[in-house]
Amino acid sequence: MQRIFPPGLLFIVGVTVLVEILARLxxxxxxxxxxxxxxxxxxxxxxxGEITSQVGMTLSTFAEGLVLAxxxxxxxxxxxxxxxxxxxxxxxIVELLxxxxxxxxxxxAILFLGLGSPMRVAVIAYASFWPLLISTLYGVRAVxxxxxxxxxxxxxxxxxxxxxVTLPAxxxxxxxxxxxxxxxxxxxxxxxxxVAGNSGLGFYVSQMEQASRLPSMYAGIxxxxxxxxxxxxxxxxxxxxxxxxxxxxxxxxx
Amino acid sequence: MxxxxxxxxxxxxxxxxxxxxxxxxxxxxxLVAWELVARAKSSIYIPPVSTIATTFVHEWFxxxxxxxAIPSLMRMLAGYAIASLLGVALGxxxxxxxxxxxxxxxxxxxxxxxPPSAIIPVGILLIGIGDAMKIVVIxxxxxxxxxxxxxxxxRNVPRERLDTAxxxxxxxxxxxxxxxxxxxxxxIFAGLRTGLSIxxxxxxxxxxxxxxxxxxYYILQSQRSFAIPEMxxxxxxxxxxxxxxxxAFLAVEHRVLAWHHGxxxxxx
Numbered sequence: 145m146q147r148i149f150p151p152g153l154l155f156i157v158g159v160t161v162l163v164e165i166l167a168r169l170x171x172x173x174x175x176x177x178x179x180x181x182x183x184x185x186x187x188x189x190x191x192x193g194e195i196t197s198q199v200g201m202t203l204s205t206f207a208e209g210l211v212l213a214x215x216x217x218x219x220x221x222x223x224x225x226x227x228x229x230x231x232x233x234x235x236x237i238v239e240l241l242x243x244x245x246x247x248x249x250x251x252x253a254i255l256f257l258g259l260g261s262p263m264r265v266a267v268i269a270y271a272s273f274w275p276l277l278i279s280t281l282y283g284v285r286a287v288x289x290x291x292x293x294x295x296x297x298x299x300x301x302x303x304x305x306x307x308x309v310t311l312p313a314x315x316x317x318x319x320x321x322x323x324x325x326x327x328x329x330x331x332x333x334x335x336x337x338x339v340a341g342n343s344g345l346g347f348y349v350s351q352m353e354q355a356s357r358l359p360s361m362y363a364g365i366x367x368x369x370x371x372x373x374x375x376x377x378x379x380x381x382x383x384x385x386x387x388x389x390x391x392x393x394x395x396x397x398x
Numbered sequence: 399m400x401x402x403x404x405x406x407x408x409x410x411x412x413x414x415x416x417x418x419x420x421x422x423x424x425x426x427x428x429l430v431a432w433e434l435v436a437r438a439k440s441s442i443y444i445p446p447v448s449t450i451a452t453t454f455v456h457e458w459f460x461x462x463x464x465x466x467a468i469p470s471l472m473r474m475l476a477g478y479a480i481a482s483l484l485g486v487a488l489g490x491x492x493x494x495x496x497x498x499x500x501x502x503x504x505x506x507x508x509x510x511x512x513p514p515s516a517i518i519p520v521g522i523l524l525i526g527i528g529d530a531m532k533i534v535v536i537x538x539x540x541x542x543x544x545x546x547x548x549x550x551x552x553r554n555v556p557r558e559r560l561d562t563a564x565x566x567x568x569x570x571x572x573x574x575x576x577x578x579x580x581x582x583x584x585x586i587f588a589g590l591r592t593g594l595s596i597x598x599x600x601x602x603x604x605x606x607x608x609x610x611x612x613x614x615y616y617i618l619q620s621q622r623s624f625a626i627p628e629m630x631x632x633x634x635x636x637x638x639x640x641x642x643x644x645x646a647f648l649a650v651e652h653r654v655l656a657w658h659h660g661x662x663x664x665x666x
Contacts, residue, residue, distance in 0.1 A: 151497075152504035159505065175524055228411050229420070236421030237428065243640035245595075247602045247614070248633050251621035255443055255629070334513040335599075339606050339618075346516060350607075353519035361523075365516045372511030 177359045185359035186366060194360075195348065195367060202344040202371070205261050206333040209268025210326055216269070217276035217325070218318065224277075225284025225314070226306060238277070246271030246332055250339055261343075264336040271332040272325035276318070283317025284310055316387045323379040330375055334368055345371070445627045454631035467635065470612040473529055474601040477536025481593055485541050486586055489548025494578050499553055510546055514539030514596060515603050527608030532601065539600040540593035547592070551585020552578050584658050587651045594647055598640055613639075 160179045167178035189195035224231045249267050257263035287310050295305040337346030345368050352361035411417070429447050436446040445453075458467070492498050492506075517538055521531040555578050563577045605614025613636055620629035 151501045155501045156505050156508070173524075175520075228417075232411075232417040232420045233424045234421070236418075236425050240425065240637070240641075243644055244633060244637040245599050245602050245640055247599050247606070248617055248636045250606070251617050251629055252633065255621055255626070331513040331515065331599075335515040335603050338515050338518065339603060346513075349516055350519050353523055358523075361519060365512060365520070368516045369508055369512035372513060373508055376511060 175358065177362065181359040182362040182366060185357075186363035189360060189363055195345075195364065198343060198345050198348045198364075199367065199371070201261075202333055202337065202346070205264045205337075205344065206268065206329055206375075208261075209265045209333065210272055210329045212265065212269040213272040213325060213329070214276060214322065217273050217321075218280050221277045221280025221318075222284055222306070222311070222314070225281045226310060231281075231285075242274050242278075246328075247335055247339070250336060254340055259340055259342060263340070264333065264344075267336050268329050268332045272329040275324040275328065276321040279317045279321025279324070280314065283314030283321075286317070287313040319383040319386045323376070323383050326375055326379045327372070330368075330372055442624065442626055445630065449627050450630045450634070453627035454634055457628060457631055458635055466611055466613050466616045467639070469529075470601050470605065470614070471639070473532045473604075473612070474536060474597050477533040477600070478540055478594060478597040480533070480537040481540035481544055481597070482590060484537075485544030485589065485593065486548050489545040489586070489589070490552045490574070490579055490582055492545070493549035493552025493582065494555075494574055496553070499549060503549075506542065506546055506549070510542035514600055518604055518607055521604075522608050531608065532604040532612075535604050536597050536600045540597040543592040543596065544586070544589040547589025548582060548586045551582030551588075554585070555581040584655060587655060591647060591651070594643065598643065602636065 163172070163176070164178045164180055166172050167176060186195070220234070224234055246267060249270050250263075253263040253266045253270075257266055291309050291313065292305060295309045296302075300308065333344065334346040334349075337344035338350050339346075341347035341350075345364055349361055349364040349368070352358070352364055412420075432444075433447045436444045436449075492502055514535070518531075518535050521535045521538075525531045525534065559577050559581060560573060563573050568576070601612070602614035602617075605612035606618045609615040613632060617629055617632040617636070620626070620632060
């Protein structure tokens with residue numbers, strides 16, 4: 145992700161002004177309200193808590209799903225990566241489950257968990273589990289054998305070698321997987337709210353569409369974009385902070 | 399120096415055949431366990447695997463396939479094709495001209511950050527719930543990762559390649575087509591892969607929200623009418639389609655990027 149260059153910022157402002165003028169002149173379809181109306185709706189929704197409360201709901205579901213997925217994916221990924229027999233036992237089942245699109249699990253989750261937030265958490269966790277599992281697994285398997293042999297020669301017990309050699313080495317890959325999983329988790333959060341929600345930003349957007357409150361609908365979409373941007377930024381920064389020592393994070397290699 | 403005297407014991411046990419058989423055995427064991435639990439509990443939520451299998455064969459080796467699976471696939475491929483063409487063409491152009499990239503990058507990053515399903519309500523509003531809406535929504539979702547990755551790929555073309563081309567008097571347009579584009583291909587394929595999985599998700603979601611046919615509609619409708627084996631069967635079909643699409647994509651990528659894999663230091 146790049147820094148926001150001034151010309152880029154100017155471009156965004158320029159497009160906004162252009163759309164505003166076109167909308168005010170009546171040159172756009174009435175389905176596109178002027179940006180000023182959208183921003184006003186956004187400000188209003190944030191001030192009177194209409195959007196704010198939904199954001200809280202979205203973020204807590206997102207976080208619960210992501211944490212659940214992360215714990216499972218890292219534990220299983222490390223086990224699969226470090227112990228060959230575990231890898232061989234589970235690889236086929238992983239290959240079979242991974243291609244199922246996460247949203248196809250929504251009806252199944254509704255069946256068992258109803259329409260509330262546990263259902264959403266389960267679908268989010270399912271969706272964000274796979275990228276992190278795969279990157280943890282590959283990270284652990286790609287640990288330099290010489291480093292492990294060295295640890296063994298110095299009499300480091302296997303459990304400690306896992307903690308001191310394998311995990312730090314795999315952290316680069318785990319951090320990348322976590323960022324990908326976080327992005328997916330947000331997309332799936334909004335999606336489940338849209339398809340089968342009773343709260344959250346996705347639910348808000350579809351409510352506003354049905355109520356024909358278009359500026360509010362666009363304000364909701366705008367806010368999901370802001371949220372997506374911030375979450376990506378946070379995890380990107382985190383990735384580079386955690387693995388500051390890796391060449392990729394230092395910018396030596398792309 | 400690699401330690402030749404120590405076999406890489408850590409990575410292997412048994413013969414490759416034994417190792418693959420173990421994986422398959424675990425899957426079979428899980429299916430048998432499911433069957434037994436389902437028969438013991440006889441809950442309608444967990445139908446036995448055998449019931450799901452018969453329902454699957456009955457439902458999908460029939461005209462149903464043309465009614466639900468074909469529309470889904472066609473919409474998805476149409477949306478994905480639009481996203482790929484636009485994304486690659488615009489992405490390479492934007493990436494190749496640095497000032498353009500600087501101008502557009504924050505805007506594109508923002509558009510990419512919008513969860514694509516959030517624009518389904520806009521699509522329904524503007525174009526109704528027909529095929530066109532689904533194709534547009536799929537294309538919108540898949541476009542940004544493809545475009546951004548293509549732009550990154552084109553931006554990071556090794557300088558010496560462009561310099562070499564210039565020294566040999568290759569024109570601007572030819573540089574774009576015969577140097578920048580091929581060099582950006584690894585990035586383009588990374589974007590195309592992400593785009594494909596997003597397109598697949600978007601087709602299912604858009605059919606769940608506004609549709610009268612397609613696999614997303616079928617699965618949700620089966621759940622709502624408590625046709626539970628049908629619901630599981632639909633999920634299985636989606637898994638098979640997802641697997642096939644991904645395998646086809648990887649085969650194409652492998653062919654197109656064969657030169658790149660040969661060149662890079664470590665196998666990807």
